Amino acid sequence: MASAKRPNFLIVIADDLGFSDTGPYGSEIPTPTLDRLAGEGVTMTGFHTASACSPTRAMLLSGTDNHIAGLGQMAEFVRNRPEYHGRPGYEGYLNFRVAALPEILQDNGYHTVLSGKWHLGLKKELSPHARGFDKSFVYLAGAGNHYNNEPQLGDHPFQSPSVNGDGLWMHNDQFLDRKKDLPADFYSTTTFCDKMIDFLHERTAEEKGKPFFAYLALTAPHWPLQAPRETIAKYRGKYDAGPEALRAARLAALKARGLVPPDVFPAPMVGAVSKEWDAMSAQERAESSRRMETYAAMVDLIDAHLARVLAALEATDELDNTFVFFCSDNGAEGKLLESLPMMAGTPLVECIRRFYDNSLDNIGAADSFVWYGPRWAAAATAPSRGFKAWATEGGIRCPAIVRFPPLVAPPPPDATPAAAAAGTPEESSSPEQKRRRNHIVSHDFTTVMDILPTLLDLAQIAHPYPSRFRGRDIVAPRGVSWVPYLRSLSAVHSHSSSSHTLPSQSEPLQPNEQQPSLSGSTSLPRRHSSSSPTHPAVSTPAAAPQILPPHSDTSTTTGWELFGQRAIRRGRHKAVYIPAPLGSGLWELFDVEADPGEVCVLARRGRGGWEEGGEGLEERQGGTGGKGEGEGEDEQHERILQELLDEWVKYEDETGLYDPDPLAGEGEGVGAYV
Numbered sequence: 001m002a003s004a005k006r007p008n009f010l011i012v013i014a015d016d017l018g019f020s021d022t023g024p025y026g027s028e029i030p031t032p033t034l035d036r037l038a039g040e041g042v043t044m045t046g047f048h049t050a051s052a053c054s055p056t057r058a059m060l061l062s063g064t065d066n067h068i069a070g071l072g073q074m075a076e077f078v079r080n081r082p083e084y085h086g087r088p089g090y091e092g093y094l095n096f097r098v099a100a101l102p103e104i105l106q107d108n109g110y111h112t113v114l115s116g117k118w119h120l121g122l123k124k125e126l127s128p129h130a131r132g133f134d135k136s137f138v139y140l141a142g143a144g145n146h147y148n149n150e151p152q153l154g155d156h157p158f159q160s161p162s163v164n165g166d167g168l169w170m171h172n173d174q175f176l177d178r179k180k181d182l183p184a185d186f187y188s189t190t191t192f193c194d195k196m197i198d199f200l201h202e203r204t205a206e207e208k209g210k211p212f213f214a215y216l217a218l219t220a221p222h223w224p225l226q227a228p229r230e231t232i233a234k235y236r237g238k239y240d241a242g243p244e245a246l247r248a249a250r251l252a253a254l255k256a257r258g259l260v261p262p263d264v265f266p267a268p269m270v271g272a273v274s275k276e277w278d279a280m281s282a283q284e285r286a287e288s289s290r291r292m293e294t295y296a297a298m299v300d301l302i303d304a305h306l307a308r309v310l311a312a313l314e315a316t317d318e319l320d321n322t323f324v325f326f327c328s329d330n331g332a333e334g335k336l337l338e339s340l341p342m343m344a345g346t347p348l349v350e351c352i353r354r355f356y357d358n359s360l361d362n363i364g365a366a367d368s369f370v371w372y373g374p375r376w377a378a379a380a381t382a383p384s385r386g387f388k389a390w391a392t393e394g395g396i397r398c399p400a401i402v403r404f405p406p407l408v409a410p411p412p413p414d415a416t417p418a419a420a421a422a423g424t425p426e427e428s429s430s431p432e433q434k435r436r437r438n439h440i441v442s443h444d445f446t447t448v449m450d451i452l453p454t455l456l457d458l459a460q461i462a463h464p465y466p467s468r469f470r471g472r473d474i475v476a477p478r479g480v481s482w483v484p485y486l487r488s489l490s491a492v493h494s495h496s497s498s499s500h501t502l503p504s505q506s507e508p509l510q511p512n513e514q515q516p517s518l519s520g521s522t523s524l525p526r527r528h529s530s531s532s533p534t535h536p537a538v539s540t541p542a543a544a545p546q547i548l549p550p551h552s553d554t555s556t557t558t559g560w561e562l563f564g565q566r567a568i569r570r571g572r573h574k575a576v577y578i579p580a581p582l583g584s585g586l587w588e589l590f591d592v593e594a595d596p597g598e599v600c601v602l603a604r605r606g607r608g609g610w611e612e613g614g615e616g617l618e619e620r621q622g623g624t625g626g627k628g629e630g631e632g633e634d635e636q637h638e639r640i641l642q643e644l645l646d647e648w649v650k651y652e653d654e655t656g657l658y659d660p661d662p663l664a665g666e667g668e669g670v671g672a673y674v
């Protein structure tokens, strides 16, 4: 009987998928498969990754920080920066200080398979086959043509992996010739899901006796935006009102679902901004819309093909004993790549100019090569600030859905007290309305580093640290198992389905008109921190089940750094450092639960001021004037910021983080290739 086995794991990761791009998060793009997973499981709003691809994947498979696991910076970024070379944690591949999740599972009786993007080492000895996967079909690099169409290569030897996939495909321990060995009808999402289904079908009797770990790492909807013409056609005209209209609709949908605070103040646009919709010519608007239509088609196809994978598991009666986890690897991609000075004349841009056709009717085709730019990305990241590669929430807060009925599931739609109390007549509620009312939403902070401890907990496998592992010394994971948390969510939801809505602020948002703007942004609103608990259920009577957030301990801090952008978070407070010219070049304190847009600066401090012991650049945003007994609000925020900066120093020490100042001036160009 399937349920007697240890649980299977299916981890599905999408590439550069934005926060609100799927149905559970209110998207207009229909994603019935993800709607089902969310309706039968948990939708998370507090899930965090690194701000870019390979660091997140390193965290996922190691359970620890990317600066420890070998992706302190992306390999593409450090390649021509010798100051990083030779530093532990900056190897550019998943290093051997970590015990990789598939290695641990393989050693403990799991059948381990991967289909999709690896991005954690380009050599055979660093490949999935070498890191614990029994079976793998992989693209080793970070981005590539979704149709395996590289017309330029016969003529011109472009070396960027984005336009040259030669030598980057592997099946198990063998390199593939992408021209001969990939299917003639290759399309990334289709083929990766086909291969995953093949791996599941092809299991031997012995392999079927084992639980499995299946890692499906899709390359969509990462640029180049490409999809079959008929799928793009489904979205024709849907985006003609432009990105601002889409952003407003997405925000409204997030609020309607209780996924963001109802009074949230969305972040203003940041970074290099493309032309206003109204300032565009009709032709420019048509081309921009077509890019978004293509993006939507890519998301549509992720869902459609994921349905096939789940159907394969249902056919073998394995789905309900499979912990299914779906997420994105970083925020939506908002770079305006073509406008970056550092991109001018690069091989990629030159290659696109010479060999691709980005005319309106060809956008999305195999020989087109486009991205969609900051305004469409801002629709997907709203209300958060920034995009992929930013340490603000727009870069690191990602959609995440869990389905595993043995641990966490909403009760049947009409069985909840709220449903009964509401007395809603059966005929007046659509199945969709009933499902949504019954959804379990998790607002608590979680991180991609938690996946490894969670899976090991479910499999009842102890992490090998501090013992040696496969003949080497290893580090401990930094993530925390979600098992008690998910169980508590289910219990609380069953006990009282008073919906898991975000607390509204006790005081309304107030303009902060006396404050100067930050880095040219609009004037900052300001509001008081709420002293109310994160979640209404936390304060339910003692007899009621309690939610057990995995990172509830206020001494737990989580840090981020990539491309010189830094952040450190403890509880609801987060300090962010964005170098000029993109940011203020100051450490800024936010309450990211009340203010997920990171627009209300509670305190600020210069990096130099901190380093020199509090002298110098220290300044802060004006307070509210409230003078309570003892510590005032401003003093409290200053103290919290100071504590977080102390934590930052610890984080640097613990992770071996190396962040030379010269990065600060590079702005948005960093990481442009990946």
Ligand SMILES: [Ca+2]
Pocket (backbone or CB within 6 Å): 015, 016, 052, 053, 222, 329, 330
């Ligand atoms: Ca990515």
